[in-house]
Amino acid sequence: MNKRVTFDGKLLPYLLVAPQIAVTLAFFIWPSGQMLWQSVILEDAFGGNSRFVGFAHFAKLFGDAGYWDSVRLTMFFSFMVALGGLAISLLLATMADRIVRGATPYKAFLVWPYAVAPAVAGVLFGFIFNPAVGIAAWFLNKGIGYEFNYVINGNQALALVTIAACWNQISYNFLFFLAGLQLIPRSLIEAAAIDGAGVGRRFWTIIFPLLAPTAFFLLVVNIIYAFFGTFGVVDAMTKGGPAKATEIMVFKVYNDGFRGQDFGGSAAQSAILMLVVVALTVVQFRWIERRIQY
């Protein structure tokens, strides 16, 4: 943690941390304090007057069925994004790991979706599933006779947002799974093979348990991504619609606060989301600490 050899300096260290601390204070800590403050006061619509209202904004929020819909939706959505993304990338990583020689050129074709902005991913999937011209929508409607129109069907919109979010996150998961797989000693797997364990048995009794820490880490990262990183997907593809079917919590904060000008309600929602990030970050760091102790 600490260096044995250090430099002396009275003013210099402060000058060195000053820019970082200034930006942190001005754009992170101060606004967050403001946010917490706004969540307990009521501001006059015409500015100026504001009075302390305690937990009134929270009480109103918790009494609002629409908010609980958004909470449930966000839980379900992030669960599906994490599960789908992890399952697909684990499959791809296990297969790529089997073909070590060819894995490197394959890797280039699997990592690029990471570089696509969530909002652009939303545009891409919105286009190929567009009810009028999208090739995938056309296939579903005309090809197999499944009526598909995500613009009016809420469940289909949610499914589409989930697919786009998973797609966006696959390369990240893939890289970490592949790295995890390549750290597993070959001798373990060979020993199991000599003892007569088949491919499936080896995967479930050796590879999968050894990969569990990686999977857990990725689970947390994916949940954080689904909660906060998917704003662009939703905004570019569905704008929270149809009929709020894809209004995840982050989108609701933006919509109520920035568009609806309901600062108090939006700030209360932000405060709750902040608790979520704090909890997830703590879990993530606890995990890292444990890994170091191995």
Added chain:
Amino acid sequence: MVENRPFLVFFSHLVVLLGIVIIAFPLWMTFVASTHDQVTMLRAPVPLWPGEHMLDNYRTVLLEGFGTGAARTPLYVSLLNSLAMALGVCVGKIAISIVAAYAIVYFRFPLRMTFFWMIFVTLMLPVEVRIVPTYQVVASLSMLDSYGGLIVPLIASATATFLFRQFFLSVPDELTEAARIDGAGPLRFFKDILLPMSRTSIAALFVIQFIYGWNQYLWPLLITTKEGFYTVVMTLSRQVNTVDAAPHWNWIMAMAMLAMLPPVLIVVFMQRLFVRGLVETEK
């Protein structure tokens, strides 16, 4: 390879190839759409093979723009904005993080740990949870619709600071001692020894942060209202959501291609640095 089972190897190749094809399908359709004319792209099913209007479409989008009124800004403006923002965020983040990490590792001063925790806490305060108040701060500093407003609020970074801190802690103390014996002061040591040693970390971070900066969406959406400051991702999203009787899918998809191209090329061609940066920032 544990055992020789050709079928399994074949099967593995098959699954990976299938995965690649499915993952690349949206990209292919986007590319194809950007090479046809508008009429072709309004008839379902749309073609699966590229057409002949590629150069035309890209030229129109890049140099002329489309849409009505202010929306008709040529895309090169947005591309330059995105580039400025991505580079600004990259350079700013790396610069302020490396010096902050240097101070925290190589000096003992009052409030050192306070600063460290203040930087750590930023991890828990993503812009998504402080949308309105951050907007108000930027507005009160009159930084709306400016490059400063796009860049500065995003350059504080706990991950970059931690990365450099981790790296500095692994630098042997003997090096510092030797430098001190030779009479090098703290700034000299930083410039001549630490900075050159951090080259790879800086490069890896640069790749990750460039993608991060280029792909920003919510932040520019909040603080820009003038087309002259829109980033390319924003412009694209706005064009898609413009209600139009006959949407110009060919142009929109050409825009999408141009919005994706720079970060995708960087990831593909700097794969090694990219993977390194990804893994290191998670430590």
